[in-house]
Amino acid sequence: MGARITRRDFLNGVAITAGAAMIPPEMWAAAAADLQAQDAPGYYPPAKTGLRGSHPGSFETMHKLRDGSFWEDAPKPVDTGEAYDLVIVGGGVSGLAAAHYFRKAAGDKARILILENHDDFGGHAKRNEFHAGGTNRLGFGGTYSIESPAPYSAVAKALIEELGIDVHSYSKYVDHEIYRSRGLYRSIFFDKETFGADRLVTDPSSYDLESGEARSPEPDLWKKFAAEAPLHDEAKRDYSRLHTENKDYLPGLTSDQKKQRLARMSYAAFLSDVVRVHPDVVRVLQARPHGLFGLGIDAVSAQDAWGLGYPGFVGMKLDATPGKGMNRDAIPSEEAEKYFFHFPDGNATIARLLVRKLIPTAIPGGSASDVVLAKADYSKLDQAGSPVHIRLNSTVVKVMHKGDPKSATEVEVSYFTEKKLKTVRAANCILACWHVVIPYIAAELPDAQQEALASAQKVPLVYSNVLVRNWTSFQKLGTSAVYAPGCYHSHVRLDLPVSIGGYACSKNPDEPIVIFMMKAACKPGRPAREQHKFGRIQLYMTPFETYERNIREQLARMLGGGGFDAARDILEITVNRWPHGYAYEYNSLFDPFWLEGGEQPCEVARRPFGRIAIANSDADAYAYTDCAIDQAYRAVQELTKK
Numbered sequence: 001m002g003a004r005i006t007r008r009d010f011l012n013g014v015a016i017t018a019g020a021a022m023i024p025p026e027m028w029a030a031a032a033a034d035l036q037a038q039d040a041p042g043y044y045p046p047a048k049t050g051l052r053g054s055h056p057g058s059f060e061t062m063h064k065l066r067d068g069s070f071w072e073d074a075p076k077p078v079d080t081g082e083a084y085d086l087v088i089v090g091g092g093v094s095g096l097a098a099a100h101y102f103r104k105a106a107g108d109k110a111r112i113l114i115l116e117n118h119d120d121f122g123g124h125a126k127r128n129e130f131h132a133g134g135t136n137r138l139g140f141g142g143t144y145s146i147e148s149p150a151p152y153s154a155v156a157k158a159l160i161e162e163l164g165i166d167v168h169s170y171s172k173y174v175d176h177e178i179y180r181s182r183g184l185y186r187s188i189f190f191d192k193e194t195f196g197a198d199r200l201v202t203d204p205s206s207y208d209l210e211s212g213e214a215r216s217p218e219p220d221l222w223k224k225f226a227a228e229a230p231l232h233d234e235a236k237r238d239y240s241r242l243h244t245e246n247k248d249y250l251p252g253l254t255s256d257q258k259k260q261r262l263a264r265m266s267y268a269a270f271l272s273d274v275v276r277v278h279p280d281v282v283r284v285l286q287a288r289p290h291g292l293f294g295l296g297i298d299a300v301s302a303q304d305a306w307g308l309g310y311p312g313f314v315g316m317k318l319d320a321t322p323g324k325g326m327n328r329d330a331i332p333s334e335e336a337e338k339y340f341f342h343f344p345d346g347n348a349t350i351a352r353l354l355v356r357k358l359i360p361t362a363i364p365g366g367s368a369s370d371v372v373l374a375k376a377d378y379s380k381l382d383q384a385g386s387p388v389h390i391r392l393n394s395t396v397v398k399v400m401h402k403g404d405p406k407s408a409t410e411v412e413v414s415y416f417t418e419k420k421l422k423t424v425r426a427a428n429c430i431l432a433c434w435h436v437v438i439p440y441i442a443a444e445l446p447d448a449q450q451e452a453l454a455s456a457q458k459v460p461l462v463y464s465n466v467l468v469r470n471w472t473s474f475q476k477l478g479t480s481a482v483y484a485p486g487c488y489h490s491h492v493r494l495d496l497p498v499s500i501g502g503y504a505c506s507k508n509p510d511e512p513i514v515i516f517m518m519k520a521a522c523k524p525g526r527p528a529r530e531q532h533k534f535g536r537i538q539l540y541m542t543p544f545e546t547y548e549r550n551i552r553e554q555l556a557r558m559l560g561g562g563g564f565d566a567a568r569d570i571l572e573i574t575v576n577r578w579p580h581g582y583a584y585e586y587n588s589l590f591d592p593f594w595l596e597g598g599e600q601p602c603e604v605a606r607r608p609f610g611r612i613a614i615a616n617s618d619a620d621a622y623a624y625t626d627c628a629i630d631q632a633y634r635a636v637q638e639l640t641k642k
C-alpha cells in the first residue's frame with residue numbers, strides 16, 4: 001500500500017481560505033511561477049495529473065483580493081491598449097456560450113476576450129488525460145454528462161444540436177453490458193471506523209442514485225445482506241423494513257399536509273423520529289445524496305428524499321405532484337431522464353466544441369465525435385488577428401464603467417497575470433464567473449445585489465480519477481460501483497464504458513481503466529451554507545499527499561479481497577478539487593423563500609447593471625450545464641437588445 005507516491009507538491013492547497021495572510025510570500029511566488037505561458041511549447045493542461053480542479057496558482061490572487069491585501073502591494077496597472085466589443089470574465093461553459101451567442105448577435109468580426117483564472121478553459125467542465133505506461137485514457141475532471149433534472153430548454157437544446165451532438169444516438173456509443181455480463185453489480189463498503197468491520201457487501205436495495213450500475217439479480221439478496229453486513233441485528237431488520245414496509249408513517253394527514261411536514265424535516269430526522277430506525281440505518285444512508293448536493297441526509301429534506309426515490313415512502317400515499325419547496329433535482333421528469341449523453345471526458349467536450357467554434361484553429365476536426373481525440377493547441381487561443389481570444393491564468397480583479405454606469409460607453413477590466421496587473425477596455429462585459437467573486441471585483445453594483453451575489457455559496461466537491469493497471473479485483477469481487485458511506489470518498493466506480501470517435505473504453509479486466517471517486521466536503525449537522533464553507537476551507541487546506549494517501553488506503557481496503565495492491569496497481573492519480581463546485585440550489589430546510597415564494601436571491605443577483613450583464617449557473621441557482629447555457633443566452637440578450 002505504501003510504496004511510490006509519485007507526486008509531492010508542497011504547494012498543493014496548503015493554508016488557503018484560512019486567510020491569505022497565513023500563506024508565506026514564497027508560496028505565492030511559487031504558485032505564480034508554476035504557471036507556464038499558454039503559448040509555451042508543450043503547454044497542455046489536460047495531461048497534468050496531481051492536484052487539478054482549482055489548482056495551485058489559480059485562486060491565490062482572488063483570495064488576496066477577498067482578504068483585502070491585493071491592492072496593498074499590487075503592481076502599477078499596465079494599459080494593454082486593447083479594446084473589445086465584449087470582455088467575458090470566466091471561461092466555463094457559460095462564458096464560452098456567451099461568446100458564441102454574442103457573435104451570433106453582433107457578427108463574426110466582433111472582438112471578444114475571455115479571461116479565465118485557471119490554466120485551462122471549460123470551468124468545471126474539465127478534461128483529464130492519462131498516458132502512464134503507454135495508455136490513452138480519458139476522464140472527466142468535473143461535469144460528467146449532458147443531463148438535467150428538468151428538460152433542456154429550447155435554447156440549450158439548440159446549442160447542443162448546433163455543436164453536432166445527437167443526444168438520442170448516445171446508446172450506440174455505450175457498452176451497457178460490459179460490467180453486467182461479467183456479473184459486476186453495485187455494492188456497499190462498510191468501514192470499520194463507522195461500522196466496526198471492513199466489509200464489501202452486495203447492495204440489496206432496488207433504488208440507485210449515484211452509481212449508474214445495476215442491482216445484482218441474485219435471489220435472496222436481502223438474506224445475504226443480513227448475513228454479511230456488519231450491522232446490529234436491529235439495524236438489519238430496520239434497513240430491510242424501510243425498503244419493504246408499506247406503511248403510512250404520518251397517518252391522518254392529507255398528502256399536502258404530509259409534504260409540508262416532510263419539506264421541513266431532514267430525511268435523517270424522518271428516519272430517526274418518524275420511521276424510528278436504528279441509528280446504524282441513518283449511518284448507512286448518510287452519504288447517499290453526496291453526489292447530487294454535496295451534503296448528507298441531515299441536510300436534505302424528507303420531501304426531496306421522497307422525490308429522489310429514497311426508501312420509506314411507498315406506503316405514505318403521497319400524490320405524484322411535486323410538493324412546495326421541492327428541490328429541482330428531486331422532481332422527476334421522464335423527458336429529462338432520456339436526455340443524457342456522457343463523453344469520456346464529460347462535458348469538457350461541450351467546452352471544446354465551443355472553443356472550436358470560436359477559434360477553429362485551436363482544435364482540429366469538424367464533428368462531435370472526432371473532437372474526443374483531437375488535441376487542443378493552446379498557443380492558438382490568444383493570437384493577434386483572431387477576433388476571439390481566450391486568455392488563461394488571468395484573474396480579473398476589477399470591472400468598472402468608465403464614467404457614470406447609466407451613460408458610460410465603456411467598461412475597464414483589470415486582470416492579474418504573470419505578476420502583472422493589466423487593463424483592457426470593453427463596450428460590454430459579461431461576468432460569467434462564480435457569483436461569490438463578483439462583489440470583490442465589481443464594487444459599483446448596488447448593495448442588495450452584492451448581498452444576493454454573495455449568498456451563492458458554491459458546493460465543495462472532489463472528483464478523483466485514478467488510473468489503474470487493470471480491474472481484475474473488481475471482477476473478482478463482483479462489483480463495478482461501491483457506495484462507501486463512512487469513507488473519504490463516498491462513491492467509487494469504474495469508468496462508464498463509452499467508445500466514441502476512435503476512443504475505446506476498457507473492455508477487458510486486464511486492461512487499464514480509470515476509477516472515479518467522489519468526495520463531498522461537508523460537516524453534517526449544520527445549515528447547508530455553513531457546511532459548504534467548512535468544506536471549502538478543508539479542501540483548500542488539504543495537501544495532495546493527504547488526498548493520495550486516502551485514495552490508496554481506501555482502494556486497498558475496499559478491493560484488497562480481490563487482490564488489489566495499491567503500490568502495484570495505481571499508475572496515476574488526478575484529484576480534481578472544486579472548493580467552489582456546484583451552484584448552490586435552494587433547499588426547503590434552510591431557505592424560507594424557497595418554501596414560501598417571493599423573489600429569489602439569484603433573480604436579484606443577475607440584474608444587468610450599465611454595460612455589465614451577469615451569467616453563470618449561479619444566476620439561476622441550478623447546478624447544470626443547461627443552466628450555464630441559458631444564463632449566457634439571457635445575459636447576451638440583455639446587452640444586445642438594449
Ligand SMILES: Cc1cc2nc3c(=O)[nH]c(=O)nc-3n(C[C@H](O)[C@H](O)[C@H](O)COP(=O)(O)OP(=O)(O)OC[C@H]3O[C@@H](n4cnc5c(N)ncnc54)[C@H](O)[C@@H]3O)c2cc1C
Nearest residue numbers: 090092093094117123124143144145396433616617624625
Ligand atoms: C464536480 C462537478 C460535476 C458536475 N457535473 C455535472 C453534470 O454531470 N451535468 C451537468 O449538467 N452539470 C454538472 N455540473 C454543473 C456544471 O458543471 C455547471 O453548472 C456548469 O459547467 C457551470 O458553468 P459556468 O460557466 O456557469 O461556471 P464555471 O464552470 O464554474 O465557470 C466559471 C469560471 O469563471 C472563473 N472565474 C472565477 N473568478 C474569476 C476571476 N476573478 N477571473 C477570471 N475567471 C474567474 C472560474 O475559475 C471558472 O473557470 C457539475 C459541476 C461540478 C463542480
